[in-house]
Amino acid sequence: MPELPEVETVVRYVRPNIVGKIIQGVIPQNNYDKVLATHTPKRFNKLVAGQSIIDVTRRGKYIALNFDNGFLLIHLRMTGRLLLKLSEDDKLKHLTAIINFTDKASLYFKDYRKFGRLYYYDSMDYINNKLGVEPLSKDFTGDWLYNNLHKNKRQLKPLLLDQGFIAGLGNIYVDEALWFARLHPQQISSVVSRKKSNVLHAAIQRLLQTAIDNQGTTIINFYFGEGEKGNFREQLQVFGRQDKKCPRCKTVIEKIRVAQRGTHICPHCQKI
Numbered sequence: 001m002p003e004l005p006e007v008e009t010v011v012r013y014v015r016p017n018i019v020g021k022i023i024q025g026v027i028p029q030n031n032y033d034k035v036l037a038t039h040t041p042k043r044f045n046k047l048v049a050g051q052s053i054i055d056v057t058r059r060g061k062y063i064a065l066n067f068d069n070g071f072l073l074i075h076l077r078m079t080g081r082l083l084l085k086l087s088e089d090d091k092l093k094h095l096t097a098i099i100n101f102t103d104k105a106s107l108y109f110k111d112y113r114k115f116g117r118l119y120y121y122d123s124m125d126y127i128n129n130k131l132g133v134e135p136l137s138k139d140f141t142g143d144w145l146y147n148n149l150h151k152n153k154r155q156l157k158p159l160l161l162d163q164g165f166i167a168g169l170g171n172i173y174v175d176e177a178l179w180f181a182r183l184h185p186q187q188i189s190s191v192v193s194r195k196k197s198n199v200l201h202a203a204i205q206r207l208l209q210t211a212i213d214n215q216g217t218t219i220i221n222f223y224f225g226e227g228e229k230g231n232f233r234e235q236l237q238v239f240g241r242q243d244k245k246c247p248r249c250k251t252v253i254e255k256i257r258v259a260q261r262g263t264h265i266c267p268h269c270q271k272i
């Protein structure tokens with residue numbers, strides 16, 4: 001599933017190609033009207049047709065096409081992809097929506113698993129109220145993390161995955177960050193020391209920024225542009241490396257289940 005760096009990579013790919021374009025219409029494909037999560041196709045089109053894209057931004061794992069009036073949000077979920085053109089390999093049955101522009105260009109939403117959605121909101125308030133802090137913003141400070149780990153008394157992994165706590169983290173970067181901070185994913189957040197909280201804070205920011213610089217991580221199904229992969233995979237320390245050695249202490253990395261998610265830990269470095 002695309003996480004913050006992968007979504008940011010998609011934003012940076014589409015932004016220069018669609019800013020300034022005017023929406024002609026948004027057409028669900030393959031009778032999949034529910035790809036439009038907030039309105040019927042008719043109503044959705046009334047709201048977005050004729051609107052000019054003034055910017056493309058990201059909030060958490062949402063891509064936001066900014067208009068003068070309102071926002072068209074896109075969530076890729078598991079397998080959603082945005083394409084500027086279709087290749088011969090792209091199966092039309094996997095398209096869930098096409099955004100057509102008045103200059104005849106299109107943005108194709110291809111989604112094999114079909115969980116991805118488009119939304120229209122007249123302001124970002126609804127999303128901002130639902131999502132927690134942006135981890136690469138100045139609001140996400142060492143103090144913020146320490147105080148909020150202690151306000152919550154939850155296991156670290158489900159807390160860090162909670163989009164209402166920190167927006168944009170997912171399975172890959174949470175496993176990596178907890179390994180860097182030598183924290184067990186089932187550790188209760190309120191007992192994390194200030195020192196480890198600071199390491200975790202720095203690790204989250206460094207991982208996300210480095211992953212963005214590497215255009216994300218491709219494990220199975222993240223691609224952007226014309227089938228390009230993210231290059232961060234080779235820098236992963238624990239995620240997907242079960243049965244290999246911990247880069248720090250050479251103990252064999254284990255895959256366990258935490259909060260219904262496959263979770264990678266070094267049992268020596270990450271003790272409760």
Ligand SMILES: [Zn+2]
Pocket residue numbers: 246247248249250251266267268269270
């Ligand atoms: Zn280790």
